[in-house]
Amino acid sequence: MDSHALNSIRCPALLITAPASGQGKTTLTAALARLHARAGRRVQVFKCGPDYLDPHWHQLASGAPVHSLDLWMTGEADVRARLHAAALRADLILIEGVMGLFDGQPSAADLARLLDIPVLAVIDASGMSATLGAVAFGLQHFQPGLRWAGVLANRVASARHAQLLQGGVHADSRWLGAVQRIAADAGTAALLPQRHLGLVAAQELDDGLQRLDAAADALAQTPLGQRSWEDWQEWSVSFAPPAPASAAADAPEAMGPWLAGRTIAVARDAAFSFIYPANLDCLQAMGAQLRFFSPLAGERLPDCDALWLPGGYPELHAARLAAQTGLRSDLLAHWHADKAIWAECGGMLALCEGIAASDGQYTPLWGLMPGKAQMQKRLAGLGMQQLPTPWGTLRGHSFHYARLDSSAPVAGRSARPDADAADAGGEWLYRHGSLHASFFHAWFASHPRAIAALLGAHQASQEGA
Numbered sequence: 220m221d222s223h224a225l226n227s228i229r230c231p232a233l234l235i236t237a238p239a240s241g242q243g244k245t246t247l248t249a250a251l252a253r254l255h256a257r258a259g260r261r262v263q264v265f266k267c268g269p270d271y272l273d274p275h276w277h278q279l280a281s282g283a284p285v286h287s288l289d290l291w292m293t294g295e296a297d298v299r300a301r302l303h304a305a306a307l308r309a310d311l312i313l314i315e316g317v318m319g320l321f322d323g324q325p326s327a328a329d330l331a332r333l334l335d336i337p338v339l340a341v342i343d344a345s346g347m348s349a350t351l352g353a354v355a356f357g358l359q360h361f362q363p364g365l366r367w368a369g370v371l372a373n374r375v376a377s378a379r380h381a382q383l384l385q386g387g388v389h390a391d392s393r394w395l396g397a398v399q400r401i402a403a404d405a406g407t408a409a410l411l412p413q414r415h416l417g418l419v420a421a422q423e424l425d426d427g428l429q430r431l432d433a434a435a436d437a438l439a440q441t442p443l444g445q446r447s448w449e450d451w452q453e454w455s456v457s458f459a460p461p462a463p464a465s466a467a468a469d470a471p472e473a474m475g476p477w478l479a480g481r482t483i484a485v486a487r488d489a490a491f492s493f494i495y496p497a498n499l500d501c502l503q504a505m506g507a508q509l510r511f512f513s514p515l516a517g518e519r520l521p522d523c524d525a526l527w528l529p530g531g532y533p534e535l536h537a538a539r540l541a542a543q544t545g546l547r548s549d550l551l552a553h554w555h556a557d558k559a560i561w562a563e564c565g566g567m568l569a570l571c572e573g574i575a576a577s578d579g580q581y582t583p584l585w586g587l588m589p590g591k592a593q594m595q596k597r598l599a600g601l602g603m604q605q606l607p608t609p610w611g612t613l614r615g616h617s618f619h620y621a622r623l624d625s626s627a628p629v630a631g632r633s634a635r636p637d638a639d640a641a642d643a644g645g646e647w648l649y650r651h652g653s654l655h656a657s658f659f660h661a662w663f664a665s666h667p668r669a670i671a672a673l674l675g676a677h678q679a680s681q682e683g684a
Contacts, residue, residue: 230306232456233368234267234331235339236316238354242343243373245273247398248315250434252280254444255311257435263309265301267327268292268317269603269616269660271493271530277315280431284496288314290325290333291636292603292614292662293497300461302334311451320358323603324637328362337368337454339395339443344372348380349387359392368454369393371443374400396441401434474664477671479506484523488513490540491566493530493660501663502527505671514569515539520549525559525674528566530660534594534621537574537582547585554587559675560654564619567649567656568592571623588651590625600646604633606659608648610672614665617646619658627651633659 235248252262264277265288274285288298305312314336316327331338340358344351355370370392372384381397388394438444483502487494491514502509510521515536520526533540550570554560562570573583574592581591600617608631617633630650638644646658655673663670 227457227459228303228306229455229457230309230312231451231454232302232306232312232314232336232458233339233454234314234316234327234336235341236320236327236331236358237341237343238358239319239322242341243398244315244341245276246401246434247341247371247373247438248273248313249276249280249431250438251443252277252313253431253435254438256281257432260310261308262311262313263305265305265312265314266317267314267330268323269618269662270317271495273315276427276431277313279427280435281313283309286497287495287662288330290330292616292665294665295333296461297664298330299334299459303458303460306456306458312456321361328365331366332362332364334456334458335366336456337366339368340370341373342370343374344380344384344397345374345376345400348383351384352387352389352392355392356389367391367393369395369443371395371441372397374398376400395443395446396438398437398441401437474501474504474667475671476506477668477676478502478674481507481524481674481676482510482522483507483674484510484512484521484526486514486526486528486566487511488515489531490515490533490536490569491529491531493563493565495662498661498663501667501670502674505667505676507674514543514546517543517545519545520553523553523558525561526550526553527674528560528562528569530564530566530619533565533569533584534574534576534592537576537584540569541582541584547587550585550587554653557653559673560656561670561673562588562654562656563660564617564621564658567658568621568623570654570656571625574621577620588625588649588654588656589627590623593622593624595620595622600658603636604645604659605636606633606646606648606657606661607631608666608669608673610669611666613659613661613669615659615661617658617660621658623658625649627654627656630655633657 235244237244252264255262262281263283264281264285266274268289277285286301320328342351342354359367375381375397385394512518512521568574570585570588571590571592572586573581575581577594577596600619604615604617606613627649629647631648633645648657
């Protein structure tokens with residue numbers, strides 16, 4: 220046995236998946252994390268694929284930061300490194316899947332098979348009985364090599380309904396219980412409320428932890444919730460240490476000190492909350508000093524060399540953002556001084572002349588970038604994307620309901636990973652003076668030098684030219 224295998228760490232782990240989105244896997248992943256955290260265990264939760272909102276709930280439930288895992292966007296090397304590091308410090312690893320088990324390329328099933336992680340299927344059982352068993356059987360056997368943990372029925376109407384559901388589940392599909400629909404109150408309000416981009420972030424609700432406790436209490440009544448810690452060891456996984464970066468085909472580009480001595484201002488509040496913790500780690504690993512500020516709280520732009528305006532919900536706070544005239548003056552002065560700005564999705568919209576809501580109400584905004592945004596009820600962009608830049612190709616994704624009509628010069632365009640040269644899809648990369656802006660959300664570690672250059676690092680710009 221080589222030293223690489225000897226350094227592997229075993230830790231119970233579970234990938235929580237479903238046949239489709241909207242089955243309740245986020246609620247039950249967070250409930251499971253909360254249940255074990257209340258028992259004094261160190262729980263590390265991960266989220267498959269790009270997601271800014273579900274991790275807020277998982278962090279509240281577990282007490283630990285939540286990172287994304289994706290075999291394409293973050294890369295296999297990053298996935299293995301994060302899981303091995305988690306196994307060193309955690310008692311339990313939970314991974315929430317994305318969409319349905321087999322959806323996407325690569326899918327949550329691909330991740331589970333690659334790392335031999337047991338799979339728990341959460342299935343919305345409303346409107347079915349014995350058919351639940353067929354759905355579970357299909358998920359279990361659709362592709363070979365999947366390590367199956369069991370099935371949990373969600374949104375069950377009654378004890379009798381649970382009996383009918385359990386009766387249809389094959390013995391080897393492993394019935395792990397039923398959870399009745401959990402409401403936030405005596406009415407019908409959803410336990411974890413949603414809006415157009417997904418769940419409402421946990422920090423926006425004063426009673427977020429109480430909601431998770433209610434879900435954990437419900438889960439505690441199921442065979443899964445009552446499973447002994449000794450039985451959880453059946454789901455242990457051996458997590459090998461990451462291979463040396465030079466040996467990993469998809470390892471991120473080596474991190475250089477391109478932001479050393481530079482201060483990066485980062486907007487962070489309810490209007491600008493779409494921030495991967497890993498992106499902040501990447502900036503700091505390149506030597507940046509980060510200074511956070513809240514536009515909604517009326518905070519002015521900190522003294523900085525560059526500015527990152529992340530995505531979020533500027534459309535929900537447009538009037539308050541427009542009222543920050545002092546910050547608007549700061550932003551214009553920063554831009555006139557030729558200091559770099561990287562604005563992603565909602566950050567870009569806040570810099571526009573104005574935004575029209577889906578009902579037609581128009582609100583002027585900061586006006587640094589030419590163009591007006593229009594919110595719509597249908598998705599305007601969704602999926603994994605890669606963005607070529609003069610310094611290298613960034614990986615990331617797109618997810619927005621807004622359209623933008625702008626006369627700003629176009630510096631490039633993103634594309635789906637599988638797109639051919641004739642594909643017209645993707646998001647524009649605009650360049651307006653020292654401002655770069657796009658609907659594209661970047662995973663910074665996919666090409667740190669490109670991010671450093673977008674944030675005005677002269678050395679990174681020169682090396683990539």
